[in-house]
Amino acid sequence: MSSDEATFARLYDEHYDEVHAFCARRVGWSDADDVAAEVFTAAWRRIADVDLSFARAWLFGVARKVVLNQWRSTSRRGRLRERIAGVRPSQPEQPEAIVVRRAEDQDVIAALNDLRASDREILRLAAWEELTGPEIAVALNISLSATQQRLHRAKRRLAALLVPEPPRATNAAEGEAQA
Protein backbone atom coordinates (compact mmCIF):
# COMPACT_ATOMS: atom_id res chain seq x y z
CA MET A 1 0.00 0.00 0.00
CA SER A 2 1.47 3.39 -1.00
CA SER A 3 1.74 6.23 1.51
CA ASP A 4 -1.16 8.02 -0.22
CA GLU A 5 -3.28 4.92 0.08
CA ALA A 6 -2.33 4.56 3.73
CA THR A 7 -3.26 8.20 4.34
CA PHE A 8 -6.56 7.71 2.56
CA ALA A 9 -7.32 4.54 4.53
CA ARG A 10 -6.63 6.38 7.77
CA LEU A 11 -8.86 9.29 6.80
CA TYR A 12 -11.58 6.93 5.69
CA ASP A 13 -11.52 4.75 8.79
CA GLU A 14 -11.36 7.67 11.19
CA HIS A 15 -13.90 9.96 9.60
CA TYR A 16 -16.31 7.99 7.42
CA ASP A 17 -19.04 7.86 10.06
CA GLU A 18 -18.80 11.60 10.72
CA VAL A 19 -18.86 12.44 7.03
CA HIS A 20 -21.79 10.09 6.53
CA ALA A 21 -23.69 11.79 9.35
CA PHE A 22 -22.87 15.20 7.85
CA CYS A 23 -24.36 14.04 4.55
CA ALA A 24 -27.36 12.39 6.23
CA ARG A 25 -28.20 15.64 7.98
CA ARG A 26 -28.31 17.43 4.66
CA VAL A 27 -29.59 14.95 2.08
CA GLY A 28 -31.28 12.31 4.23
CA TRP A 29 -30.05 8.92 5.34
CA SER A 30 -31.10 7.16 2.12
CA ASP A 31 -28.80 9.29 -0.08
CA ALA A 32 -25.99 9.69 2.42
CA ASP A 33 -24.13 6.56 1.22
CA ASP A 34 -23.83 7.91 -2.31
CA VAL A 35 -22.86 11.40 -1.26
CA ALA A 36 -20.29 10.13 1.25
CA ALA A 37 -18.80 7.94 -1.49
CA GLU A 38 -18.50 11.01 -3.70
CA VAL A 39 -16.81 12.92 -0.89
CA PHE A 40 -14.17 10.25 -0.43
CA THR A 41 -13.70 9.97 -4.18
CA ALA A 42 -12.93 13.68 -4.25
CA ALA A 43 -10.73 13.26 -1.19
CA TRP A 44 -8.70 10.56 -2.90
CA ARG A 45 -8.17 12.73 -5.97
CA ARG A 46 -6.83 15.51 -3.77
CA ILE A 47 -5.10 13.40 -1.15
CA ALA A 48 -1.79 15.22 -1.71
CA ASP A 49 -3.43 18.51 -0.61
CA VAL A 50 -4.69 17.25 2.73
CA ASP A 51 -3.31 18.88 5.85
CA LEU A 52 -3.64 15.95 8.22
CA SER A 53 -3.87 18.18 11.27
CA PHE A 54 -7.14 19.51 9.84
CA ALA A 55 -8.25 16.43 7.96
CA ARG A 56 -11.72 16.26 9.48
CA ALA A 57 -12.42 19.91 8.71
CA TRP A 58 -11.04 19.51 5.21
CA LEU A 59 -13.32 16.53 4.59
CA PHE A 60 -16.32 18.53 5.77
CA GLY A 61 -15.29 21.29 3.38
CA VAL A 62 -15.28 18.76 0.53
CA ALA A 63 -18.57 17.28 1.72
CA ARG A 64 -20.15 20.70 1.79
CA LYS A 65 -19.30 21.29 -1.85
CA VAL A 66 -20.52 17.84 -2.90
CA VAL A 67 -23.84 18.38 -1.12
CA LEU A 68 -24.21 21.85 -2.66
CA ASN A 69 -23.60 20.42 -6.10
CA GLN A 70 -26.19 17.74 -5.51
CA TRP A 71 -28.80 20.28 -4.43
CA ARG A 72 -28.03 22.49 -7.38
CA SER A 73 -28.26 19.62 -9.79
CA THR A 74 -31.59 18.40 -8.43
CA SER A 75 -33.25 21.79 -8.28
CA ARG A 76 -31.79 22.91 -11.59
CA ARG A 77 -33.18 19.94 -13.41
CA GLY A 78 -36.63 20.95 -12.26
CA ARG A 79 -36.09 24.60 -13.16
CA LEU A 80 -34.73 23.73 -16.60
CA ARG A 81 -37.79 21.66 -17.29
CA GLU A 82 -40.00 24.53 -16.19
CA ARG A 83 -38.02 27.06 -18.22
CA ILE A 84 -38.35 25.01 -21.38
CA ALA A 85 -41.99 24.32 -20.72
CA GLY A 86 -42.52 28.04 -20.26
CA VAL A 87 -43.92 27.84 -16.77
CA ARG A 88 -42.74 29.43 -13.58
CA PRO A 89 -41.66 27.33 -10.63
CA SER A 90 -44.73 26.40 -8.65
CA GLN A 91 -43.09 27.04 -5.30
CA PRO A 92 -39.89 28.60 -4.04
CA GLU A 93 -36.87 26.41 -3.59
CA GLN A 94 -37.04 24.65 -0.27
CA PRO A 95 -34.22 24.65 2.21
CA GLU A 96 -32.75 21.24 2.71
CA ALA A 97 -34.87 18.53 4.20
CA ILE A 98 -34.28 18.30 7.89
CA VAL A 99 -35.86 15.55 9.88
CA VAL A 100 -37.05 16.98 13.13
CA ARG A 101 -37.02 14.16 15.63
CA ARG A 102 -38.47 15.95 18.62
CA ALA A 103 -41.49 18.18 18.62
CA GLU A 104 -39.74 20.69 20.89
CA ASP A 105 -36.97 21.12 18.32
CA GLN A 106 -39.31 22.35 15.64
CA ASP A 107 -39.00 26.02 16.48
CA VAL A 108 -35.20 25.96 16.58
CA ILE A 109 -35.08 24.16 13.21
CA ALA A 110 -37.62 26.61 11.81
CA ALA A 111 -35.48 29.49 13.08
CA LEU A 112 -32.41 27.91 11.50
CA ASN A 113 -34.22 27.70 8.17
CA ASP A 114 -35.18 31.36 8.43
CA LEU A 115 -31.54 32.40 8.57
CA ARG A 116 -29.57 33.06 5.43
CA ALA A 117 -27.57 30.20 4.00
CA SER A 118 -24.16 31.34 5.23
CA ASP A 119 -25.46 31.68 8.81
CA ARG A 120 -27.10 28.27 8.64
CA GLU A 121 -23.96 26.62 7.42
CA ILE A 122 -21.61 28.03 10.04
CA LEU A 123 -24.07 27.23 12.84
CA ARG A 124 -24.45 23.65 11.68
CA LEU A 125 -20.70 23.19 11.43
CA ALA A 126 -20.29 24.46 14.98
CA ALA A 127 -23.33 22.83 16.58
CA TRP A 128 -23.76 19.55 14.74
CA GLU A 129 -20.34 18.82 13.29
CA GLU A 130 -18.78 20.21 16.49
CA LEU A 131 -15.96 21.87 14.59
CA THR A 132 -13.71 24.31 16.41
CA GLY A 133 -13.13 27.83 15.10
CA PRO A 134 -9.90 26.94 13.26
CA GLU A 135 -11.59 23.83 11.80
CA ILE A 136 -14.54 25.88 10.55
CA ALA A 137 -12.07 28.28 8.95
CA VAL A 138 -10.56 25.35 7.04
CA ALA A 139 -13.94 23.88 6.06
CA LEU A 140 -15.22 27.22 4.77
CA ASN A 141 -11.85 28.39 3.49
CA ILE A 142 -12.02 31.71 5.30
CA SER A 143 -9.80 33.36 7.89
CA LEU A 144 -10.12 32.58 11.59
CA SER A 145 -11.16 36.12 12.43
CA ALA A 146 -13.85 36.05 9.73
CA THR A 147 -15.01 32.72 11.15
CA GLN A 148 -15.31 34.11 14.66
CA GLN A 149 -17.18 37.18 13.48
CA ARG A 150 -19.57 35.23 11.31
CA LEU A 151 -20.25 32.61 13.97
CA HIS A 152 -21.01 35.21 16.59
CA ARG A 153 -23.28 37.09 14.20
CA ALA A 154 -25.10 33.89 13.25
CA LYS A 155 -25.60 32.89 16.88
CA ARG A 156 -26.97 36.32 17.64
CA ARG A 157 -29.42 36.14 14.74
CA LEU A 158 -30.57 32.67 15.78
CA ALA A 159 -31.14 33.86 19.33
CA ALA A 160 -33.08 36.86 18.08
CA LEU A 161 -35.44 34.56 16.20
CA LEU A 162 -35.93 32.27 19.19
CA VAL A 163 -36.30 34.76 21.99
CA PRO A 164 -39.97 35.74 22.28
CA GLU A 165 -40.90 39.39 22.18
CA PRO A 166 -41.25 40.79 25.68
CA PRO A 167 -44.93 40.84 26.69
CA ARG A 168 -46.54 44.20 26.02
CA ALA A 169 -48.40 45.85 28.86
CA THR A 170 -52.15 45.89 28.45
CA ASN A 171 -54.05 49.12 28.62
CA ALA A 172 -55.50 48.06 31.96
CA ALA A 173 -52.08 47.31 33.37
CA GLU A 174 -50.76 50.59 32.01
CA GLY A 175 -53.69 52.33 33.61
CA GLU A 176 -52.96 50.70 36.94
CA ALA A 177 -49.33 51.63 36.72
CA GLN A 178 -50.24 55.22 36.03
CA ALA A 179 -52.65 55.25 38.88
Add this chain to the structure above:
Amino acid sequence: MNDIDRAFDRLREANPEPTRVVEDKPTARQMLATVQRPRTPLQRPEPDRSRPRRRALAVAAAAFAAVVFATVPVLMFVDRSGDEVPAGEGPSTTALSTTVPQTTVPVSSIDPETEGLVDTFVSTYNSGDLEAFMALLHPDFRRETWLDEDLITHPSDTLSTLYEVDAALHTEITLVCVPGAADAVCMPTRFDDLHRVLEIPPSEVTTWFLTFEDGLLRTWTERRPNVGLIPYDAEAVTPFANWVVANRPEMLGGSRWEFVFFSGGSDTWIPRQGIAAEVAELVSEWADSLGVTLEE
Protein backbone atom coordinates in the same frame (compact mmCIF):
# COMPACT_ATOMS: atom_id res chain seq x y z
CA MET B 1 -26.00 31.61 30.37
CA ASN B 2 -27.31 34.33 28.06
CA ASP B 3 -29.91 34.09 25.30
CA ILE B 4 -27.28 33.60 22.61
CA ASP B 5 -25.68 30.62 24.38
CA ARG B 6 -29.07 29.15 25.21
CA ALA B 7 -30.18 29.36 21.57
CA PHE B 8 -26.98 27.72 20.40
CA ASP B 9 -27.33 24.93 22.96
CA ARG B 10 -30.85 24.27 21.79
CA LEU B 11 -29.60 24.03 18.22
CA ARG B 12 -26.90 21.60 19.34
CA GLU B 13 -29.54 19.42 21.00
CA ALA B 14 -31.71 19.53 17.89
CA ASN B 15 -29.11 17.69 15.83
CA PRO B 16 -31.35 15.68 13.51
CA GLU B 17 -28.83 12.99 12.72
CA PRO B 18 -26.25 12.40 15.47
CA THR B 19 -23.15 10.60 14.28
CA ARG B 20 -23.44 6.85 14.57
CA VAL B 21 -21.48 3.90 13.31
CA VAL B 22 -22.50 3.04 9.76
CA GLU B 23 -22.99 -0.70 9.41
CA ASP B 24 -22.02 -2.41 6.16
CA LYS B 25 -19.96 0.47 4.85
CA PRO B 26 -17.36 -0.44 2.25
CA THR B 27 -13.81 -0.74 3.49
CA ALA B 28 -11.23 1.84 2.48
CA ARG B 29 -9.72 -0.71 0.11
CA GLN B 30 -13.08 -1.34 -1.56
CA MET B 31 -13.62 2.39 -1.89
CA LEU B 32 -10.20 2.84 -3.44
CA ALA B 33 -10.94 0.06 -5.92
CA THR B 34 -13.96 1.95 -7.18
CA VAL B 35 -12.15 5.26 -7.61
CA GLN B 36 -8.97 3.89 -9.15
CA ARG B 37 -10.51 2.71 -12.35
CA PRO B 38 -8.22 3.57 -15.24
CA ARG B 39 -9.36 6.75 -16.94
CA THR B 40 -10.17 6.48 -20.60
CA PRO B 41 -7.77 8.69 -22.52
CA LEU B 42 -9.35 11.38 -24.60
CA GLN B 43 -9.32 10.43 -28.22
CA ARG B 44 -11.26 11.03 -31.34
CA PRO B 45 -13.63 8.13 -31.84
CA GLU B 46 -14.08 6.51 -35.22
CA PRO B 47 -17.05 7.96 -37.06
CA ASP B 48 -20.16 5.83 -36.77
CA ARG B 49 -21.24 5.57 -40.39
CA SER B 50 -24.32 3.56 -39.57
CA ARG B 51 -25.85 6.36 -37.59
CA PRO B 52 -27.77 8.89 -39.61
CA ARG B 53 -26.17 12.29 -39.47
CA ARG B 54 -27.89 14.54 -37.05
CA ARG B 55 -29.53 17.50 -38.51
CA ALA B 56 -27.68 20.74 -38.19
CA LEU B 57 -28.78 23.22 -35.61
CA ALA B 58 -28.73 26.25 -37.86
CA VAL B 59 -32.43 26.87 -37.92
CA ALA B 60 -34.28 30.06 -37.33
CA ALA B 61 -35.10 31.16 -33.81
CA ALA B 62 -38.79 30.59 -34.31
CA ALA B 63 -38.28 27.05 -35.45
CA PHE B 64 -35.97 26.49 -32.52
CA ALA B 65 -38.51 27.64 -30.03
CA ALA B 66 -41.35 25.82 -31.70
CA VAL B 67 -39.55 22.52 -31.70
CA VAL B 68 -38.38 22.89 -28.13
CA PHE B 69 -41.71 23.88 -26.77
CA ALA B 70 -43.55 21.28 -28.77
CA THR B 71 -41.35 18.29 -28.08
CA VAL B 72 -39.65 18.72 -24.77
CA PRO B 73 -42.59 18.60 -22.40
CA VAL B 74 -43.59 15.30 -24.00
CA LEU B 75 -40.11 13.86 -23.79
CA MET B 76 -39.53 15.11 -20.33
CA PHE B 77 -42.28 13.22 -18.74
CA VAL B 78 -41.54 9.95 -20.45
CA ASP B 79 -39.52 7.87 -18.05
CA ARG B 80 -36.80 6.71 -20.40
CA SER B 81 -34.20 6.07 -17.77
CA GLY B 82 -36.23 4.27 -15.17
CA ASP B 83 -34.74 6.39 -12.43
CA GLU B 84 -37.68 8.58 -11.69
CA VAL B 85 -37.83 9.54 -8.06
CA PRO B 86 -41.15 8.54 -6.54
CA ALA B 87 -42.96 11.48 -5.00
CA GLY B 88 -42.74 11.51 -1.27
CA GLU B 89 -39.58 9.44 -1.08
CA GLY B 90 -37.29 10.86 1.52
CA PRO B 91 -35.58 10.23 4.81
CA SER B 92 -37.41 7.88 7.09
CA THR B 93 -39.00 9.51 10.08
CA THR B 94 -40.11 8.38 13.47
CA ALA B 95 -43.61 8.70 14.82
CA LEU B 96 -42.65 11.84 16.68
CA SER B 97 -40.96 13.47 13.75
CA THR B 98 -42.09 15.86 11.09
CA THR B 99 -40.25 16.55 7.90
CA VAL B 100 -39.68 19.82 6.13
CA PRO B 101 -41.04 19.06 2.65
CA GLN B 102 -38.39 17.94 0.20
CA THR B 103 -38.75 18.85 -3.43
CA THR B 104 -38.71 15.73 -5.55
CA VAL B 105 -37.94 15.99 -9.20
CA PRO B 106 -38.88 13.44 -11.83
CA VAL B 107 -35.75 12.75 -13.80
CA SER B 108 -35.63 12.40 -17.54
CA SER B 109 -32.33 11.80 -19.21
CA ILE B 110 -30.69 12.41 -22.51
CA ASP B 111 -29.61 9.25 -24.24
CA PRO B 112 -26.59 7.48 -22.73
CA GLU B 113 -24.32 8.16 -25.70
CA THR B 114 -24.98 11.90 -25.59
CA GLU B 115 -24.73 11.87 -21.83
CA GLY B 116 -21.23 10.40 -22.13
CA LEU B 117 -20.22 13.11 -24.60
CA VAL B 118 -21.63 15.83 -22.35
CA ASP B 119 -19.77 14.35 -19.37
CA THR B 120 -16.52 14.36 -21.32
CA PHE B 121 -17.15 17.94 -22.42
CA VAL B 122 -17.76 19.08 -18.84
CA SER B 123 -14.83 17.22 -17.27
CA THR B 124 -12.46 18.40 -20.01
CA TYR B 125 -13.67 21.98 -19.68
CA ASN B 126 -13.14 21.85 -15.94
CA SER B 127 -9.66 20.37 -16.32
CA GLY B 128 -8.30 23.70 -17.53
CA ASP B 129 -6.39 21.90 -20.29
CA LEU B 130 -6.75 24.09 -23.37
CA GLU B 131 -5.29 21.53 -25.76
CA ALA B 132 -7.62 18.77 -24.54
CA PHE B 133 -10.58 21.12 -24.70
CA MET B 134 -9.88 22.23 -28.25
CA ALA B 135 -9.44 18.58 -29.25
CA LEU B 136 -13.09 17.99 -28.37
CA LEU B 137 -14.26 20.35 -31.08
CA HIS B 138 -15.38 19.07 -34.45
CA PRO B 139 -13.42 20.42 -37.43
CA ASP B 140 -16.60 22.26 -38.43
CA PHE B 141 -17.36 23.37 -34.89
CA ARG B 142 -19.43 26.52 -34.44
CA ARG B 143 -19.90 28.60 -31.31
CA GLU B 144 -23.01 30.67 -31.74
CA THR B 145 -25.03 33.25 -29.88
CA TRP B 146 -28.23 35.01 -30.81
CA LEU B 147 -28.28 38.75 -31.37
CA ASP B 148 -31.92 39.71 -31.76
CA GLU B 149 -32.96 37.52 -34.69
CA ASP B 150 -29.46 36.94 -36.00
CA LEU B 151 -27.30 33.97 -35.20
CA ILE B 152 -23.72 35.10 -34.69
CA THR B 153 -20.86 32.66 -35.12
CA HIS B 154 -17.74 33.32 -33.07
CA PRO B 155 -14.30 32.32 -34.31
CA SER B 156 -12.59 29.55 -32.41
CA ASP B 157 -9.63 31.76 -31.41
CA THR B 158 -12.08 33.89 -29.42
CA LEU B 159 -13.18 30.73 -27.72
CA SER B 160 -9.64 29.70 -26.83
CA THR B 161 -8.87 33.16 -25.42
CA LEU B 162 -11.93 33.05 -23.22
CA TYR B 163 -11.11 29.52 -22.20
CA GLU B 164 -7.64 30.55 -21.04
CA VAL B 165 -9.16 33.12 -18.70
CA ASP B 166 -11.66 30.54 -17.50
CA ALA B 167 -8.85 28.12 -16.72
CA ALA B 168 -6.97 30.85 -14.84
CA LEU B 169 -10.11 31.49 -12.78
CA HIS B 170 -10.38 27.75 -12.00
CA THR B 171 -13.80 27.75 -13.60
CA GLU B 172 -16.00 24.76 -13.05
CA ILE B 173 -19.07 24.37 -15.20
CA THR B 174 -21.95 22.07 -14.47
CA LEU B 175 -24.68 21.13 -16.89
CA VAL B 176 -28.12 19.77 -16.33
CA CYS B 177 -29.52 18.58 -19.63
CA VAL B 178 -32.76 17.28 -21.06
CA PRO B 179 -33.57 16.03 -24.54
CA GLY B 180 -34.82 18.68 -26.92
CA ALA B 181 -34.25 20.47 -30.17
CA ALA B 182 -30.52 19.82 -29.92
CA ASP B 183 -28.80 16.64 -28.80
CA ALA B 184 -28.75 18.16 -25.36
CA VAL B 185 -30.53 21.28 -24.11
CA CYS B 186 -28.72 22.27 -20.97
CA MET B 187 -28.85 24.69 -18.10
CA PRO B 188 -25.25 25.57 -17.35
CA THR B 189 -23.68 27.24 -14.38
CA ARG B 190 -20.13 28.44 -14.06
CA PHE B 191 -18.49 28.64 -10.66
CA ASP B 192 -15.14 30.38 -10.64
CA ASP B 193 -12.75 32.22 -8.34
CA LEU B 194 -14.95 35.32 -8.52
CA HIS B 195 -17.82 33.35 -6.98
CA ARG B 196 -15.45 31.82 -4.46
CA VAL B 197 -14.20 35.20 -3.31
CA LEU B 198 -17.71 36.58 -2.99
CA GLU B 199 -19.14 33.32 -1.67
CA ILE B 200 -22.11 33.58 -3.98
CA PRO B 201 -23.76 30.80 -5.94
CA PRO B 202 -23.56 30.74 -9.72
CA SER B 203 -26.45 32.24 -11.61
CA GLU B 204 -28.43 30.48 -14.30
CA VAL B 205 -29.07 33.04 -16.97
CA THR B 206 -28.53 31.07 -20.11
CA THR B 207 -29.40 27.89 -21.95
CA TRP B 208 -27.00 25.91 -24.10
CA PHE B 209 -28.01 23.86 -27.12
CA LEU B 210 -25.31 21.29 -27.87
CA THR B 211 -25.02 19.01 -30.86
CA PHE B 212 -22.42 16.32 -31.38
CA GLU B 213 -21.15 14.72 -34.54
CA ASP B 214 -18.72 11.85 -34.82
CA GLY B 215 -18.25 12.00 -31.07
CA LEU B 216 -17.15 15.64 -31.15
CA LEU B 217 -18.86 18.89 -30.28
CA ARG B 218 -20.35 20.23 -33.49
CA THR B 219 -22.38 23.26 -32.38
CA TRP B 220 -22.64 25.11 -29.10
CA THR B 221 -25.45 27.63 -29.33
CA GLU B 222 -26.28 29.94 -26.51
CA ARG B 223 -29.45 31.69 -25.46
CA ARG B 224 -28.79 34.35 -22.86
CA PRO B 225 -30.06 37.80 -22.14
CA ASN B 226 -26.70 39.29 -23.07
CA VAL B 227 -25.46 40.40 -26.40
CA GLY B 228 -22.37 38.59 -27.57
CA LEU B 229 -20.18 36.02 -25.93
CA ILE B 230 -19.89 37.01 -22.30
CA PRO B 231 -19.31 34.00 -20.13
CA TYR B 232 -19.25 35.76 -16.79
CA ASP B 233 -21.98 36.16 -14.20
CA ALA B 234 -22.76 39.85 -13.82
CA GLU B 235 -23.10 39.45 -10.03
CA ALA B 236 -19.63 37.95 -9.82
CA VAL B 237 -17.62 39.95 -12.32
CA THR B 238 -19.00 43.39 -11.47
CA PRO B 239 -17.58 43.70 -7.92
CA PHE B 240 -14.23 42.42 -9.20
CA ALA B 241 -14.21 44.86 -12.10
CA ASN B 242 -15.14 47.71 -9.77
CA TRP B 243 -12.15 46.82 -7.61
CA VAL B 244 -9.88 46.76 -10.68
CA VAL B 245 -11.19 50.15 -11.79
CA ALA B 246 -10.56 51.59 -8.33
CA ASN B 247 -7.23 49.96 -7.60
CA ARG B 248 -5.61 48.95 -10.90
CA PRO B 249 -7.03 51.31 -13.52
CA GLU B 250 -3.87 50.98 -15.58
CA MET B 251 -4.85 47.35 -16.31
CA LEU B 252 -7.83 48.44 -18.39
CA GLY B 253 -5.80 49.96 -21.20
CA GLY B 254 -4.81 48.41 -24.49
CA SER B 255 -8.15 46.85 -25.42
CA ARG B 256 -7.42 43.89 -23.24
CA TRP B 257 -10.57 44.49 -21.23
CA GLU B 258 -13.93 45.09 -22.76
CA PHE B 259 -16.72 47.33 -21.48
CA VAL B 260 -19.95 45.38 -21.66
CA PHE B 261 -23.58 45.85 -20.78
CA PHE B 262 -25.71 43.23 -19.14
CA SER B 263 -29.39 42.92 -19.86
CA GLY B 264 -30.39 44.01 -16.37
CA GLY B 265 -29.01 47.46 -17.16
CA SER B 266 -25.68 47.04 -15.39
CA ASP B 267 -22.39 47.53 -17.14
CA THR B 268 -18.88 46.54 -16.31
CA TRP B 269 -15.48 45.63 -17.63
CA ILE B 270 -14.59 42.04 -18.42
CA PRO B 271 -11.19 40.55 -19.23
CA ARG B 272 -10.89 39.82 -22.91
CA GLN B 273 -7.59 39.04 -24.52
CA GLY B 274 -4.38 37.31 -23.56
CA ILE B 275 -4.35 38.34 -19.95
CA ALA B 276 -5.21 35.10 -18.18
CA ALA B 277 -2.19 35.20 -15.86
CA GLU B 278 -2.75 38.86 -14.99
CA VAL B 279 -6.40 38.24 -14.26
CA ALA B 280 -5.48 35.42 -11.89
CA GLU B 281 -3.06 37.72 -10.06
CA LEU B 282 -5.64 40.49 -9.83
CA VAL B 283 -8.25 38.11 -8.44
CA SER B 284 -5.74 36.94 -5.87
CA GLU B 285 -5.02 40.55 -4.84
CA TRP B 286 -8.72 41.32 -4.71
CA ALA B 287 -9.32 38.25 -2.54
CA ASP B 288 -6.52 39.32 -0.18
CA SER B 289 -8.07 42.76 0.14
CA LEU B 290 -11.30 41.08 1.29
CA GLY B 291 -9.56 38.69 3.69
CA VAL B 292 -10.44 35.64 1.60
CA THR B 293 -7.93 32.89 0.91
CA LEU B 294 -8.30 31.11 -2.40
CA GLU B 295 -7.13 27.52 -2.68
CA GLU B 296 -4.13 26.97 -4.88
